[in-house]
Amino acid sequence: MGKKGIETLVGLFVLLGFLALVFLALQAANLATLTRGDTFTLTARFDNIGGLKVRAPVKSAGVTVGRVTAIALDRETFQGLVTLEIERRFSFPRDTSASILTAGLLGDQYVGLNPGGDDKDLAAGDVIRITQSAVVLENLISQFLFKSAAEGGGDTKK
Amino acid sequence: MRAAPRNGWLARAHDRVAALGAWALGVLQGLGHNAAFFVELVKFTPPALRRLFLVVAQVHKIGNYSLTIILASGLAVGFVLGLQGYYTLSRYGAAESLGLLVALSLVRELGPVVTALLFAGRAGTSLTAEIGLMKAGEQLAAMEMMAVDPRARVLAPRFIGGIIAMPLLAAMFSAVGIIGSYIVGVGLIGVDPGAFWAQMQGGVDVWDDVGNGVLKSIVFGVACTFVALYQGYESQATPEGVAQATTRTVVVSSLVVLALDFVLTAAMFSTP
Numbered sequence: 001m002g003k004k005g006i007e008t009l010v011g012l013f014v015l016l017g018f019l020a021l022v023f024l025a026l027q028a029a030n031l032a033t034l035t036r037g038d039t040f041t042l043t044a045r046f047d048n049i050g051g052l053k054v055r056a057p058v059k060s061a062g063v064t065v066g067r068v069t070a071i072a073l074d075r076e077t078f079q080g081l082v083t084l085e086i087e088r089r090f091s092f093p094r095d096t097s098a099s100i101l102t103a104g105l106l107g108d109q110y111v112g113l114n115p116g117g118d119d120k121d122l123a124a125g126d127v128i129r130i131t132q133s134a135v136v137l138e139n140l141i142s143q144f145l146f147k148s149a150a151e152g153g154g155d156t157k158k
Numbered sequence: 159m160r161a162a163p164r165n166g167w168l169a170r171a172h173d174r175v176a177a178l179g180a181w182a183l184g185v186l187q188g189l190g191h192n193a194a195f196f197v198e199l200v201k202f203t204p205p206a207l208r209r210l211f212l213v214v215a216q217v218h219k220i221g222n223y224s225l226t227i228i229l230a231s232g233l234a235v236g237f238v239l240g241l242q243g244y245y246t247l248s249r250y251g252a253a254e255s256l257g258l259l260v261a262l263s264l265v266r267e268l269g270p271v272v273t274a275l276l277f278a279g280r281a282g283t284s285l286t287a288e289i290g291l292m293k294a295g296e297q298l299a300a301m302e303m304m305a306v307d308p309r310a311r312v313l314a315p316r317f318i319g320g321i322i323a324m325p326l327l328a329a330m331f332s333a334v335g336i337i338g339s340y341i342v343g344v345g346l347i348g349v350d351p352g353a354f355w356a357q358m359q360g361g362v363d364v365w366d367d368v369g370n371g372v373l374k375s376i377v378f379g380v381a382c383t384f385v386a387l388y389q390g391y392e393s394q395a396t397p398e399g400v401a402q403a404t405t406r407t408v409v410v411s412s413l414v415v416l417a418l419d420f421v422l423t424a425a426m427f428s429t430p
Contacts, residue, residue, distance in 0.1 A: 003211065010218045013225065017326025020333035021372070027355065028261045028336055029362040055363070108360070 050134025236338020324379025
């Protein structure tokens with residue numbers, strides 16, 4: 001085999017390797033779904049963010065419109081401060097509410113945006129005022145238990 | 159030093175301690191020799207890049223010839239991961255996460271590690287045997303006579319070739335494995351294809367998972383190729399010596415890869 005033949009085969013090998021990498025990046029990983037182009041940031045304070053993680057999707061009506069880019073604790077109000085990055089081509093009214101929802105019963109948590117009816121839109125850096133915290137399963141169960149215990153107690157008194 | 163009397167428990171203890179010391183010094187010497195050889199090899203790497211055709215020929219020998227085994231193993235591992243993953247996940251009603259399970263285990267762990275182990279068996283042994291026989295046939299000594307450093311002319315191109323080939327092979331292994339599990343999971347078992355890819359894309363990060371996997375395989379490429387070259391170059395120039403060196407290449411490379419993998423995994427993925 002000549003020099004040219006070997007070079008061609010190695011070229012094919014390298015090409016195949018890069019194709020595999022591109023496949024992994026685009027088809028297996030989230031490079032294609034990462035928000036590209038222009039984005040703007042919004043922040044929202046939640047009493048409890050539950051299991052929300054950075055890079056979790058932000059959805060409106062089920063459509064992904066952005067990602068969570070940072071999660072921090074507000075030092076004054078002791079609330080979870082969540083920074084959202086929304087694609088520039090979407091805009092939401094000022095009275096939009098944000099809630100932390102769960103995909104499926106045990107799925108990952110995401111931020112849901114529920115648009116309001118205000119004429120003015122949220123601008124970059126604005127804070128979403130109306131928020132709803134994540135549902136914590138333990139709280140839900142303990143509420144249910146206390147409630148049924150109280151009812152049971154009422155029964156014995158009768 | 160005053161000579162100890164050659165009897166009694168004191169003398170026996172003295173011998174034991176001396177043997178331990180000799181062993182420790184031997185290990186240290188071996189490590190030092192390895193490190194010095196590695197530094198020398200790295201120093202010869204930039205000049206070797208100038209004679210690019212030598213490197214290309216080595217990528218051809220190390221990479222192209224390993225393609226069959228890597229692709230076949232990747233496909234088989236993907237098939238089996240699809241079957242076994244589905245079995246476990248379906249118990250929890252999470253069969254849709256099959257894509258995520260397969261992609262993460264391939265990209266983070268199995269791709270780099272299994273490729274490196276196969277690489278040690280397929281390419282490492284051939285490197286060691288080739289260099290060992292060159293040494294036994296006194297070709298390396300002849301090069302030195304012509305004032306050509308065999309480390310620059312023979313070892314360095316192979317070193318670069320191995321480092322180039324390994325990440326590409328690992329990426330192909332992972333990609334083919336994912337396709338294999340798609341064939342089994344979606345084609346054979348009937349997992350929803352949309353959920354298969356969506357769960358995968360939702361959970362696999364380009365830099366944290368794919369990038370770290372590639373980084374791992376580059377490190378393994380350096381380690382495996384270096385071990386193979388070192389064993390070949392330092393082998394005893396006899397048929398038996400070359401045979402021993404070839405065996406040692408597989409054993410040492412595999413152990414080094416497994417140890418490095420633990421260290422790298424702990425460093426890369428321990429923080430959520």
